[in-house]
Amino acid sequence: MKKTFFLLSFIVCSCVLFAQDSYLVLTDSFRNHYIATHGVLKKEEEKKQLRFYPIQEKYKVTASFKPAENMEWFTMETSGTMKKVYRVYGTVTFTINDTVNTLQVLQAQQLLTNNEYKDYLFLPFTDKTTGQDTYEVGRYIDLKTTDIKNDKVVIDFNKNYNPYCAYVSGKYNCPIPPKANALAVAITAGEKKYHVN
Secondary structure, X not given: OHHHHHHHHHHHHHHHHHHHHHHHHHHHHHHHHHHHOOXXXXXXXXXXXXXXXXXXXXXXXXXEEEEOOOOOEEEEOEOOOOOEEEEEXXXXXXXXXXXXXXXXXXXXXXXXXXXXXXXXXXXXXXXXXXXXXXXXXXXXXXXXXXXXXXXXXXXXHHHOEOOHHHOOOXXXXXXXXXXXXXXOOOOOOOEOOOOOO
16 A cells, blocks of 8 residues: 555656656747847847846746726837837736736737737736846737637746847837736746846
């Protein structure tokens, strides 16, 4: 009986460790691809200045999704002179660091006319690290409408990234996260502030 118990415990522990290792490998692969195909930083010397928090699976959360009742378009402020048009597609609610959080998920009007990106959703946010360890305007997460299943969506903060304005000022029109998307917790995951020697 004891042998059976220990064997089952070993199998369960092994499965958990394998799942954790698989997640780390997949997320690290995602990060390496992000660095390799960076939209602004092209030189290897520049890419070496990118910094990230260690990958932590606790920052991958399953959130409840609630569709927006009033999906009117609105003009969103950006870091440049050009404003962009979005609408609230819905809200996500999740618990992280023992705190319940709610964020607005946005949809870009411009992308709806592009077959490749028409399913894309946008999750900009700020948190308690903003302006300290992370970029002062905020960070972004990409989602798709197909990610939402049975009113649930997985949000992986390990995959958040900086807007282009974090690397080059005055050239891009990066959406500024709305006040509704200011988290009251520190998200020590994903990309940190761009470091220049």
